[in-house]
Amino acid sequence: MACLSSEEWGIICDKFANAQNLTDVESKNDPDNDPFRSKYKARELLREIYCSLKSFEAGETEEDSDQRPEEQPVDGQPDEGICRGFSGDSRDGLRAAKLGVVEYYLGINHVETEELSAGQEHLMNCIKQLEKCRVSSENVSLFIHVRNQLGIIWAGRDETDTAQGFLETAESIYQRYMKEDGSPPTDMTEYFTTEEKLLTHQERTKRLLASCLFVLMALLPYLALSITLQRQLQLNQFNPIEWALNAATLSQYYITKGRYLEGRHCLAAATVISGLAGEVPSESDHREQLRQKRAEIARCWIKYCLNLLQDAKKLLEDTIGELDTDCQEELKRARRHEEEEEEKGRKIALLFGSEDTFDSIASLEEKVQCLFPLDFTEARAVFLVGQNYVAQAKEYFQMDGYVTDHIEILQDHSSLFRALAFFEEDLERRCKMHKRRVDMLEPICNDLNSQYYLLIRRQLMFELAETYNEMLDLKLTLVNRQADTQSLDNHTIKKFNHLCSASAKYFQMFLDSLCSPEGKLPEHLEEEVLRPALVARFRVARLQSRLISSIPPVQLDNLNKSLENYKYVVQYCEAHPEAAPAVETELELSKEMVGLLPLKIERLKARMAVNN
Known part of the structure; x- marks a missing residue:
């Protein structure tokens, strides 16, 4: 990049330093409702750096067009190819490395903002840049780090063989470099650093070693971790x-x-x-x-x-x-x-x-x-x-x-x-454990601001609803055990209804959080809330039918509400057949209850008419 003036180069270095600061420091202060704000800003700076480098490269392309490095091997295969291509300290080698570094950090940026496919694409672009170069002290850190990251991405997808290919190649490059050269390598942060801020030889060696040891741990089970730990302690x-x-x-x-x-x-x-x-x-x-x-x-x-x-x-x-x-x-x-x-x-x-x-x-x-x-x-x-x-x-x-x-x-x-x-x-003690769960989650759920913490509140609402439901089932089991020896007292009925109402309340709060400002559920439920929403309607239906009351109009109201919720599950799955597999059991039971509840409601109405 010989055509870059010192002023232009200084601007690029400043942008890189700002991008690093945004990623490593400022991002820790990002609000929960905008968690990637600083990283998105860092991404824009990295893109600007990349465009600047490419524009300077364009002026030099013609004279270099006849130079083509030989093809590199696939990761996990023999690595003789790392000895081919441009020299790492040549103008072309350094140019490829700098573009590769920007691609690398763009890849890491996308991974950290949960855009794995885009991150993988940038990391593979980094490897393509490095295919033009021979491994040297100027680029070995980048050769290793990019394969590290790709290995981790593929391991996260349970693609063990692919992950292992990248990690083994990284380890092989490290071992070969240390054997054939061994000099302190340029750290990736130094490609865009002014001379007075370059790292010491000791710091360079330490950073490369830490990266490679983590690769070794990923390659082997805990036995390798022990070996790695020993090596680190010995080298200090x-x-x-x-x-x-x-x-x-x-x-x-x-x-x-x-x-x-x-x-x-x-x-x-x-x-x-x-x-x-x-x-x-x-x-x-x-x-x-x-x-x-x-x-x-x-x-x-x-x-x-x-x-x-x-x-x-x-x-x-x-x-x-x-x-x-x-x-x-x-x-x-x-x-x-x-x-x-x-x-x-x-x-x-x-x-x-x-x-x-x-x-x-x-x-x-x-x-x-x-x-x-x-x-x-x-x-x-x-x-x-x-x-x-x-x-x-x-x-x-x-x-x-x-x-x-x-x-x-x-x-x-x-x-x-x-x-x-x-x-x-012991069912009573089990119930008390679930009560501890309610005591720790309920105050948080009720105090959180829905505008900023909507997703978290939904999680808490659903968990509280299920916890109360589990307590209800335990109480019901205890009641059934006592049914032969004693009748239900008012305290037991009150407790049972409290658990039933509390569970239904939190399921309904979850459903209300999905509604439009007009209070309507969306006609089409998004995939991530499809099952929870339909399960919540199903559970509310069951809970409303289980409420105990001696007052016939209250019983009738509870049964009608229950029927309405069962019908919603059935009708939604009829209108959206692709939703049925997500709630197969709940749908089957809902259809059954839609057939049975009207009969129960009619019998109750008949009794009420006779009594009147």
């Missing part, structure tokens, strides 16, 4: 809190795959290593960031405990969602072999690394199991660990300043109670 060239957050993030991948041994190991290592950050002098000026990262690790622990309980519930529940005792006993008999395998896996992990560090990791691992809890005692132990991390996460993510994060943590806490309740045999 890593940021403890960044490494810990990467390990905690990796744990979430294992958890979603049901690999709780590895997930627990990653989280234990993350917690121990994050503790080192307070001992590193360079971290002393970043206490706020340190608190935030530790709170984020605590949230990963919450997800670990929650997923472990929920997966155990799926394993143990029967066809009606209750504990299958035969399955429970069978799994308990198989438990001994699982415990032996767990101990064997831990011993392998502990063979690699600093004895002091891994003693701490092992000690932390012992505080929470990685095998599925099979009874209330085991489930409660997992629950208490999760609840402890809820308290830690809430210390940082408080309602004042972190509304969305705070509520998400409360929702996870509620889900922990719900998962634990499955294991509780």
